[in-house]
Amino acid sequence: MTFRGLAALMTLTAIGMSLATSGCTKKSSNSQELLHVSYDVTREICTAVNEKFIKRYEAESGKKLTIKQSHGGSSSQARSVIDGLKADVVSLALWIDINAIAKSGLIEPGWENRLPNESIPYFSTVVFVVRKGNPKNIKDWPDLVREGVEVITPNPKSSGNGKLSFLAAWGSVTTRGGSDEEAMKYLTDLYRHVPVLESGGRGATTTFLNKRIGDVQLAWENEGYLAVKESKGEVEIVYPPVSIRAEPMVAVVTSNTKKKGTSETAEAYLKFYFEPEVQKLIAENYFRPSDPQVAEEFKDNFPSLTMFRVTDISKGWDDVQTRFFVEGALFDQISKLAAQR
Amino acid sequence: MTEPARRGFSRSREPAWLKWLLIGIVYLIVVVLIIVPLLQVFSIALSAGWNAFVQKALVDPxxxxxxxxxxxxxxxxxxxxxxxxxxxxxxxxxxxxxxxxxxxxxxxxxxxxxxxxxxxxxxxxxxxxxxxxxxxxxxxxxxxxxxxxxxxxxxxxxxxxxxxxxxxxxxxxxxxxxxxxxxxxxxxxxxxxxxxxxxxxxxxxxxxxxxxxxxxxxxxxxxxxxxxxxxxxxxxxxxxxxxxxxxxxxxxxxxxxxxxxxxxxxxxxxxxxxxxxxxxxxxxxxxxx
Missing domain, CATH: 1.10.3720.10 (MetI-like)
Structure with a gap:
């Protein structure tokens, strides 16, 4: 093992390098590849929908299709696309996140109206996930700030789940006759009960379920059902009387698809989400379907509760962003106050 | 508390119990921080059986x-x-x-x-x-x-x-x-x-x-x-x-x-x-x- 060994090692890596690059650049006109950049809690549903869409697309066009997925906190995923992640389609938790991509020039303006139902294929809400038997007897938002209750929720700055939980908590005060000052006081109290702020919804679930930290998790409804299933009944869902209506949205990243020549496939893929067949699949994965007929069919799965929209507690998402989440806005003030104890 | 330690130093040779205590602590740390987690990695990996292990680690594309x-x-x-x-x-x-x-x-x-x-x-x-x-x-x-x-x-x-x-x-x-x-x-x-x-x-x-x-x-x-x-x-x-x-x-x-x-x-x-x-x-x- 001397310089000959070293030379052999270098030759090996050179071969590795050339193989790697040839593997990456292999492309043919008879195949298409889509990159779907999404938020944290859609992994299972994307995998299921992709399988169905690929089958249909390949049968109809005779071309081969691969759909790659990337998942993370909604706002950080948006950030990656803005920084150059070559997404063909995005499905993100909040309008603001897709709008941020549109503002950077990658998505043509007016994208909300290019797909059915204002580009909202399904909606959801924020529920409470508690330990088996609900030992801390948590039923409504004020119960979260009782002595000795620990709340798990991700960071509103990086996560859609976090933002929605924040807004749900805010609205639980203001839509029931409370003032902004009372909401502020409630939220400061609430974040005092949060032991760790994860960056995404999935991280929060891992903290609550696997690391067994906290008494209640503020989770997407679908994530809550997954947690119940995964934990084999160690946790259960509690519906608060009032919560937020969460409306994830989808869009084609037009600037990227034009360069890659995937515009048509990308649009067909997103329209597929609105078809009854996929709407059923979505409902089976515990998201509330936007198709009224499918919604009727699955109505027993989704208990009714009062759901307010973002526009009921603000002038819209831009207003929400400047009032609550930009640097130095209400969330920053609240976390500073909460840290003071 | 400080008395025996000082005597130990002045004698130029550490007492045997100190030596064994320190060795024991080092072994404890190695076992708790390194060996147990390492074994845990392998035992959880194999918790769903050999087939699942091979499927997840060596077959999954x-x-x-x-x-x-x-x-x-x-x-x-x-x-x-x-x-x-x-x-x-x-x-x-x-x-x-x-x-x-x-x-x-x-x-x-x-x-x-x-x-x-x-x-x-x-x-x-x-x-x-x-x-x-x-x-x-x-x-x-x-x-x-x-x-x-x-x-x-x-x-x-x-x-x-x-x-x-x-x-x-x-x-x-x-x-x-x-x-x-x-x-x-x-x-x-x-x-x-x-x-x-x-x-x-x-x-x-x-x-x-x-x-x-x-x-x-x-x-x-x-x-x-x-x-x-x-x-x-x-x-x-x-x-x-x-x-x-x-x-x-x-x-x-x-x-x-x-x-x-x-x-x-x-x-x-x-x-x-x-x-x-x-x-x-x-x-x-x-x-x-």
Whole structure:
């Protein structure tokens, strides 16, 4: 093992390098590849929908299709696309996140109206996930700030789940006759009960379920059902009387698809989400379907509760962003106050 | 409390109980912090049975691809670092030039900077909105969210390993043998292959092993630049993190155990190397070609 060994090692890596690059650049006109950049809690549903869409697309066009997925906190995923992640389609938790991509020039303006139902294929809400038997007897938002209750929720700055939980908590005060000052006081109290702020919804679930930290998790409804299933009944869902209506949205990243020549496939893929067949699949994965007929069919799965929209507690998402989440806005003030104890 | 300790010191020999207490504590720490978690990795990986383990770690195409990416990224990074480390050690050990001391301390910079900051730094340079972003896009070159970005980040993070091993060895050996070779008519390459390389080969190999181990495990910088595309830009550490977040614990630990096996292999290689070096120092002739 001397310089000959070293030379052999270098030759090996050179071969590795050339193989790697040839593997990456292999492309043919008879195949298409889509990159779907999404938020944290859609992994299972994307995998299921992709399988169905690929089958249909390949049968109809005779071309081969691969759909790659990337998942993370909604706002950080948006950030990656803005920084150059070559997404063909995005499905993100909040309008603001897709709008941020549109503002950077990658998505043509007016994208909300290019797909059915204002580009909202399904909606959801924020529920409470508690330990088996609900030992801390948590039923409504004020119960979260009782002595000795620990709340798990991700960071509103990086996560859609976090933002929605924040807004749900805010609205639980203001839509029931409370003032902004009372909401502020409630939220400061609430974040005092949060032991760790994860960056995404999935991280929060891992903290609550696997690391067994906290008494209640503020989770997407679908994530809550997954947690119940995964934990084999160690946790259960509690519906608060009032919560937020969460409306994830989808869009084609037009600037990227034009360069890659995937515009048509990308649009067909997103329209597929609105078809009854996929709407059923979505409902089976515990998201509330936007198709009224499918919604009727699955109505027993989704208990009714009062759901307010973002526009009921603000002038819209831009207003929400400047009032609550930009640097130095209400969330920053609240976390500073909460840290003071 | 302080009384027995002081007496122990003044006697110049520690009492036996102290010795055994300290040894016991060290063993306890090793068992609790290293051995138990290590065994835990393998036991959780196998908790769903052998078939599931093979399925998750060795058949699943995304896991296989992650292994391939880890191999590609670490082998290219290590190769770059071999060239860089030798060039730097050579320059620093053989020549005096302005800024030499600064250069030596700059090599240590990657040890000090957090890998996440390294990732963000490259993002700000090569991202779409970054300093070189528009130029790269015009030329159709992808760095962030693709293999070159992962290699760049890993190379940066592992930069000091080989250079740091080589510099003291080359300084200690000194230029005498090399000068003798040149005086006797050897060409530059002959001197390099026949004199320099044999002298530094153990240090070089040692550096390569450490560098490989660190490159395979790199997570922070790579996670910023990866874009987390399954089956494309995911290395093994990223795959482990992802599977864990997908609530697939056996899967996460199956891939983690393969990664751990690779790490253990480098550790064994390192131990074997140390053994050989010791042996060759005892018998100087064994060092010959």
């Amino acid at each position: 995304d896991s296989l691809h992650a292994m391939w990416m880890t191999f590609v990224v670490s082998s290219i990074s290590v190769t770059i670092n071999i060239f860089f480390g030798m060039a730097l050690a050579w320059a620093v050990a053989r020549f005096q030039f302005p800024g030499r001391t600064l250069l030596i301390s700059m090599v240590d910079l990657p040890f000090a900077i957090s890998p996440v900051a390294v990732g963000l730094m490259f993002m700000l340079l090569f991202g779409r909105q970054g300093f070189f972003g528009s130029t790269l896009e015009e030329w159709g070159i992808e760095i962030v969210f693709s293999t070159p970005g992962l290699i760049l980040a890993t190379t940066f993070v592992t930069l000091p390993f080989i250079a740091r091993e080589l510099i003291p060895v080359m300084e200690a050996i000194g230029p005498d043998e090399e000068l003798a070779a040149i005086t006797l008519g050897a060409s530059g390459w002959q001197m390099f292959w026949l004199v320099t390389i044999p002298n530094i080969r153990w240090a070089l190999l040692y550096g390569v092993i450490l560098c490989t181990a660190r490159a395979m495990g790199e997570f922070g910088a790579v996670s910023v630049l990866s874009g987390k595309i399954a089956g494309s830009t995911e290395t093994m550490p990223l795959r482990v993190d992802k599977l864990f977040h997908e609530h697939d614990e056996p899967g996460a630990f199956a891939v983690a155990s393969i990664l751990t096996l690779f790490a253990l292999m480098t550790l064994i290689a390192k131990a074997a190397l140390e053994h050989w070096v010791l042996a060759s120092i005892k018998k100087p002739d064994a060092n010959e070609l």
